[in-house]
Amino acid sequence: MEKLILRRVETDSEEMILNFGPQHPSTHGVINFLVETDGEVIRKAIPDVGYLHRSIEKIGETVGYPGFMPFTDRVDYVAAMFANEGYAIAVEKLLKLEIPPRAQWLRAISCELCRIASHLISVGTMAMDIGAFTPMLHGVRERETINDLIEALCGARLTYNYHRIGGVAFDLPDGWRDRTLRFLDHFDKFLVEFDRLISFNEVYVKRLAKVAVIPGAMARDYGLSGPNLRASGVDFDVRRDLPYGAYPHLRFEVPVGRGFVGAVGDCFDRYYLRCLEMGQSSRIVRQALETVPEGEYMAKVPRRIKPEAGEAFSRVESARGQMSYYVVSDGTEKAWRVRARTGSFTAMGIVDAVSPGLMVADLVALIASLDVVAPEIDR
Amino acid sequence: MTTQELHERLRSRFGDDVGALGEPRVDPSCPVRRERIAEVCRFAKEEPGLELDFLEDLTAVDWPKKNAIELVYHLFSFRHRHGLVLKVEVDRAGPKVASVEAVWKAANWFEREVYDLFGVEFEGHPDLRRILLPDDWIGHPLRKDYQEAGSYHGISNVRENPLVELRRLDEKARAAAAPPPAPPAAPPSPAAKP
Numbered sequence: 001m002e003k004l005i006l007r008r009v010e011t012d013s014e015e016m017i018l019n020f021g022p023q024h025p026s027t028h029g030v031i032n033f034l035v036e037t038d039g040e041v042i043r044k045a046i047p048d049v050g051y052l053h054r055s056i057e058k059i060g061e062t063v064g065y066p067g068f069m070p071f072t073d074r075v076d077y078v079a080a081m082f083a084n085e086g087y088a089i090a091v092e093k094l095l096k097l098e099i100p101p102r103a104q105w106l107r108a109i110s111c112e113l114c115r116i117a118s119h120l121i122s123v124g125t126m127a128m129d130i131g132a133f134t135p136m137l138h139g140v141r142e143r144e145t146i147n148d149l150i151e152a153l154c155g156a157r158l159t160y161n162y163h164r165i166g167g168v169a170f171d172l173p174d175g176w177r178d179r180t181l182r183f184l185d186h187f188d189k190f191l192v193e194f195d196r197l198i199s200f201n202e203v204y205v206k207r208l209a210k211v212a213v214i215p216g217a218m219a220r221d222y223g224l225s226g227p228n229l230r231a232s233g234v235d236f237d238v239r240r241d242l243p244y245g246a247y248p249h250l251r252f253e254v255p256v257g258r259g260f261v262g263a264v265g266d267c268f269d270r271y272y273l274r275c276l277e278m279g280q281s282s283r284i285v286r287q288a289l290e291t292v293p294e295g296e297y298m299a300k301v302p303r304r305i306k307p308e309a310g311e312a313f314s315r316v317e318s319a320r321g322q323m324s325y326y327v328v329s330d331g332t333e334k335a336w337r338v339r340a341r342t343g344s345f346t347a348m349g350i351v352d353a354v355s356p357g358l359m360v361a362d363l364v365a366l367i368a369s370l371d372v373v374a375p376e377i378d379r
Numbered sequence: 380m381t382t383q384e385l386h387e388r389l390r391s392r393f394g395d396d397v398g399a400l401g402e403p404r405v406d407p408s409c410p411v412r413r414e415r416i417a418e419v420c421r422f423a424k425e426e427p428g429l430e431l432d433f434l435e436d437l438t439a440v441d442w443p444k445k446n447a448i449e450l451v452y453h454l455f456s457f458r459h460r461h462g463l464v465l466k467v468e469v470d471r472a473g474p475k476v477a478s479v480e481a482v483w484k485a486a487n488w489f490e491r492e493v494y495d496l497f498g499v500e501f502e503g504h505p506d507l508r509r510i511l512l513p514d515d516w517i518g519h520p521l522r523k524d525y526q527e528a529g530s531y532h533g534i535s536n537v538r539e540n541p542l543v544e545l546r547r548l549d550e551k552a553r554a555a556a557a558p559p560p561a562p563p564a565a566p567p568s569p570a571a572k573p
Contacts, residue, residue, distance in 0.1 A: 315435075346488065
């Protein structure tokens with residue numbers, strides 16, 4: 001890194017090398033950007049990540065299969081359900097375990113609520129980074145209700161540890177269904193209000209439309225996934241195209257960026273797509289709550305989880321794109337290798353290529369619109 | 380295309396440099412000869428019908444018994460919705476392999492991560508630096524024989540069991556407190572009694 005910093009600094013020009021972060025409020029965690037600027041215009045922004053590296057993959061090799069589940073929460077603590085689910089699915093594939101339908105529905109319900117919570121943080125902080133503070137508070141207010149619901153479901157508000165290898169930890173509590181439906185009724189109105197509040201606010205739109213455009217081919221090339229990919233016009237959603245769990249039985253649409261106010265793949269598309277996805281998630285939760293089958297919520301899992309040698313790769317549509325776990329077993333009680341592929345990691349890789357020519361303030365918009373979360377990059 | 384068909388296509392183009400499809404122990408994969416991985420990847424991405432344009436994941440697994448580090452390429456096609464897993468084995472002593480950064484840009488960061496955590500060198504990578512760990516870190520932590528250095532720039536990264544430490548603190552506090560009162564030589568006044 002030092003080499004990059006000391007490369008060249010000419011005195012009689014507008015050139016500067018800035019450290020943007022690691023403790024900058026708009027970097028959404030501890031990320032550093034080395035920004036080469038010419039006045040206000042960015043020549044290049046080089047992301048420097050790793051401040052939150054906790055060697056979670058190495059831990060996965062030492063704690064045994066069920067023991068790793070709480071650690072997956074820490075991979076992405078803003079949307080921990082997906083990390084739980086991805087890991088559970090990978091190990092279930094290794095064990096060739098069928099999980100009961102009720103567990104699949106409960107997984108879908110908890111994940112979609114978690115997606116709403118995560119997207120609320122995403123759009124809220126995005127508005128805050130751009131300079132509008134109120135939407136953040138509205139978003140956090142709604143998220144608070146979701147946190148209450150999830151707390152009633154599994155006892156935790158942030159690091160849920162709700163999914164288990166073979167199902168989920170708890171059944172729906174009494175009265176939870178009605179509480180959730182009441183919240184969703186309110187939430188659907190909130191989404192309309194949120195659009196009125198900020199989404200099509202003229203200043204906001206001007207800050208985001210046609211800024212940091214990522215064309216579809218580039219998004220594919222850089223391995224973007226999830227909302228970031230779809231905002232660039234690539235119609236791909238793991239839930240629909242490689243369905244898992246309860247999703248084949250649920251009806252929902254996959255919003256795709258089409259240049260809502262500017263160009264396809266600009267910051268506004270990435271922002272607004274998340275607003276649309278929240279509406280779809282609400283729809284999924286409603287359906288799932290109505291159709292949730294009776295029965296067990298946990299499969300019969302042996303006390304000692306010891307899959308035969310082999311490897312499995314799982315794909316889950318997380319709030320930040322495709323989350324995959326690659327688990328290699330050598331036939332013992334501890335995994336030989338656990339790998340978490342996360343959406344933020346690849347999303348961060350594209351900053352280098354998109355940033356040249358942006359204004360410094362637009363870099364903030366770009367980072368916010370990619371919705372990266374530092375622990376998910378570094379793991 | 381099914382995985383078998385994809386594999387057939389690669390076999391017909393590259394012959395024995397693409398190995399047999401592994402028995403489907405959950406997810407099948409096929410080994411590729413180290414020298415030809417970049418070529419195979421380019422073919423897999425660009426050949427009509429295959430178009431594996433999404434590098435889902437690139438990672439590695441260390442196998443000290445085989446004396447090999449196994450690189451794992453998870454490929455997927457958005458258009459055809461099919462996928463394939465390729466594997467390349469490299470020597471543990473001086474692991475080197477051609478970079479596929481020119482094929483998928485996503486490989487840039489994935490390869491940096493593998494370089495950082497496994498020490499595999501990717502030839503032709505434009506910017507092969509450590510990504511998660513500091514530049515002057517010693518060793519590659521995801522290798523099975525990795526030993527922690529004990530400290531980094533004087534900051535210890537080993538810690539004993541916190542319970543042991545707590546117990547020691549307890550004992551220290553007990554020792555620092557007044558020595559245990561001697562048998563009541565001067566008993567306190569019994570005024571407090573009800």
